Amino acid sequence: MAQSEYNVELVETYDYLLKCILIGESGTGKSCLLNQFINNAFRNDSRHTIGVSFASSLIRLPSTTASAASPVKSSQTKAGDQMGLGKRWKRSGSASSSHFALRPSPERTLKLQIWDTAGQERFRSVTRNYYRGSAGCLLCYDITRRSTFTNLAIWLADARALASPELVTVLVGNKLDREEEREVDYLEASRWAKENDLIFVEVSSLTGENVREPFVLLARSILFAIESGRIDPEASNAGVSYGERAIRRVSSTYMNSTSGFGGFTLAGSSSSPGMLSTVSNALGLSRNNASSSSSGCC
Numbered sequence: 001m002a003q004s005e006y007n008v009e010l011v012e013t014y015d016y017l018l019k020c021i022l023i024g025e026s027g028t029g030k031s032c033l034l035n036q037f038i039n040n041a042f043r044n045d046s047r048h049t050i051g052v053s054f055a056s057s058l059i060r061l062p063s064t065t066a067s068a069a070s071p072v073k074s075s076q077t078k079a080g081d082q083m084g085l086g087k088r089w090k091r092s093g094s095a096s097s098s099h100f101a102l103r104p105s106p107e108r109t110l111k112l113q114i115w116d117t118a119g120q121e122r123f124r125s126v127t128r129n130y131y132r133g134s135a136g137c138l139l140c141y142d143i144t145r146r147s148t149f150t151n152l153a154i155w156l157a158d159a160r161a162l163a164s165p166e167l168v169t170v171l172v173g174n175k176l177d178r179e180e181e182r183e184v185d186y187l188e189a190s191r192w193a194k195e196n197d198l199i200f201v202e203v204s205s206l207t208g209e210n211v212r213e214p215f216v217l218l219a220r221s222i223l224f225a226i227e228s229g230r231i232d233p234e235a236s237n238a239g240v241s242y243g244e245r246a247i248r249r250v251s252s253t254y255m256n257s258t259s260g261f262g263g264f265t266l267a268g269s270s271s272s273p274g275m276l277s278t279v280s281n282a283l284g285l286s287r288n289n290a291s292s293s294s295s296g297c298c
Contacts, residue, residue: 014058014111014243016233018222021131021163022116023155024140025148029174032205033140034116037215042206052130053116059216063106064224110219111243112136131162135231135239136218137169141189143202144181149189156196164239166231168221170214173202177209 022030031053035043038055115134117127137159141148152171160167171193173184186202193200199217203210225231226240233240 013245014109015245016108016223016226017111017113017241017243018135018219019133019239020112020114020136020138020218021134021159022114022138022140023127023131023159024172025142025145025151025155026118027145028140028142028148029205030138030140031116033138033172033174033203033211033214034114036205036208036211040208042208052118052127055114055116057112057114057215059110059112059219060107061110061216061220061223063108064220064227108223109243109245110223112215112219114138128158128162131159133237133239134159134163134167135222137163137167138172138214138218139169139198140172140174141184142175143173143184143189144175144178146183149184152192153196156198164231164237166225166238168199168218168225169196170199170201170218170221171196172214173200174205176202176204177206 022034024030032043034053034055035041038057115130117130139152139155139159141152143149156169159169171189173186173189189202190200192198199214199221201210201213201217203214205211222231222240226233231238231240233242
């Protein structure tokens with residue numbers, strides 16, 4: 001079988017699958033926030049969530065790791081300056097004053113698997129089960145109802161106790177369109193977020209203002225944690241797993257058509273055994289050339 005057959009693009013391929021939870025008091029607009037993000041529309045007939053609901057979305061972001069430097073002509077460097085990319089692209093060369101530029105970071109596609117949980121107390125025993133193994137959390141409150149803000153510490157404690165050890169949390173103040181009814185000051189919420197090591201943003205599910213921001217900030221923070229080594233996608237409780245594209249990329253790096261696995265060889269000298277296992281399982285390969293299957297879900 002030709003190696004090129006393993007590089008066919010699939011529909012909605014992605015590099016990483018991220019399990020995320022949407023939590024907070026009932027009536028804070030969690031479901032409306034999710035619907036506005038997914039469908040770009042506000043739901044006028046939105047009702048209280050019973051138990052949990054589910055949605056998913058793809059987000060494309062530049063990799064947080066810089067690509068290798070390569071020499072460029074002075075005209076290319078100047079072009080980068082003119083586009084405002086000088087600080088990001090250039091780095092100083094050697095004593096011979098050679099100019100180098102960083103190649104643009106490759107794009108990563110992340111699939112957010114979002115669990116929208118009910119905020120009513122009677123569902124807490126059910127919804128807590130969905131916290132387990134989550135990589136990201138959107139913690140919502142209503143800026144016009146102070147009670148939804150004062151209870152945030154309880155929600156945050158539950159999430160951190162049950163989710164991934166490297167849980168990334170974004171504090172979301174909803175209903176920004178009702179500024180005249182505000183009961184929670186922006187600075188107060190910002191201070192609380194900083195004290196608890198949270199990212200903070202205010203949004204309006206009604207108008208769509210800033211609605212995309214919490215999801216992008218969450219995905220970017222998790223991607224940085226993955227690429228910096230703080231989160232291991234192969235760990236069982238990480239809340240992150242490799243997508244088809246990441247498996248294909250690794251397989252094309254570590255496989256050749258000379259020998260081994262039915263005409264292919266997995267080069268293990270520079271890769272982790274776990275990753276090679278993931279690749280071989282995904283491609284249906286084993287040392288006995290027997291078919292095998294793998295399943296990965298956050």
